[in-house]
Amino acid sequence: MSDQTRRDFLRHTTAAAATFSAGCATTPPAARLTKRGPLIVSTWGFGKPANELALKVLQDGDSALDAVEQGVRLVESSGNTSVGLSGKPNAAGVVQLDACIMNGLGHQAGSVGGVEGVVHPISAARLVMEKTPHVMLVGAGAHWFAEQNGLEVRDGQVDKANYREWLAKQEKSSPVKGDKPENHDTIALIILDANGNLAGGCSTSGWGGKVPGRVGDSPIIGSGLYVDNEVGAAGATGLGENVMRYCASYQVVENMRHGMSPTEACAEAIRRIARTDPQGMNLAINFIAIDKQGRFGAAGTQANFPYSVTTPDFSEVRKGQGLSRAIQKEGGNE
Ligand code: SD4
Secondary structure: OOHHHHHHHHHHHHHHHHHHHHOOOOOOOHHHHHOOOOEEEEEOOOHHHHHHHHHHHHHOOOOHHHHHHHHHHHHHOOOOOOOOOOOOOOOOOEOEEEEEEEEOOOOEEEEEEEEEOEOOHHHHHHHHHHHOOOOEEEHHHHHHHHHHOOOOEOOOOEOHHHHHHHHHOOOOOOOOOOOOOOOOOOEEEEEEOOOOOEEEEEEEOOOOOOOOOOOOOOOOEOOOEEEEOOOEEEEEEEOOHHHHOOOHHHHHHHHHHOOOOHHHHHHHHHHHHHHHOOOOOOOOEEEEEEEOOOOEEEEEOOEOOEEEEEOOOOEEEEEOEEOOOOEOOOOOOO
């Protein structure tokens, strides 16, 4: 055996062994993981149909970016109460949406923050990435840009029925410092395609009752989502303020770069935040991750964080590693 061949052999057998031992609790049998992509992972149980659509898009020969966009669009138009225009209104009764998309190939990114009336903010984010020299557009400018580029937009942004229903459940009209949001869920969806390239996207209406203009972690590259085509991809859901102060999805990817499995990378990012943060583990944050070798995992500050995993062989909802005994509320969308 030549040195190169031996090195390759060792690399592959070591990676396969690591895959097997790293994943006992939360990953499927090693045989499934030794196959090369596609692998699609998303947050929550409602990510599963998005994953399955994304897989079909890939199997039809379209790109990982197309698969991300189509998967996220499905959730945006599904009536989900935390994603898309059916999502949670802010304290003024307006639904303001955040979304971003990243392509591992070329390390491109686009995002929109606090945008109103755009039916598919994930598509607006992709257009920002592909049609402008910018990365992020916010508010009225993002709406204008989406409309100019032919995306479906709606006027009359205060959805009175949705707002009244939401308001009736609230004790006060806008959050004050120290508040925790009611349960709210983001779709973050990450893909390793059959060529070994990575892509990801996320979309949310954010914190229900937020101060108008509040932008969460989801459209911030490195916070709600990060993709590095050399290493892996990660996405976040939960209380964005506790994610964006730590560039946490970037940290998850960096943990994988330094050799951690995806599950351990998510868990260690959370532990690191909890060591620094005055709130300790009381952070209400969760992460999903996949690495370049096709391993995947998730972790949350609470137990029972559901996330969805899809490959050509299986599609299922799993539970991420919990870092405290507190139980993750499954959310109104489960
Ligand atoms: C935000 N991280 O705006 C988002 C919301 C979310 O589960 O993920 N909720 O803070």
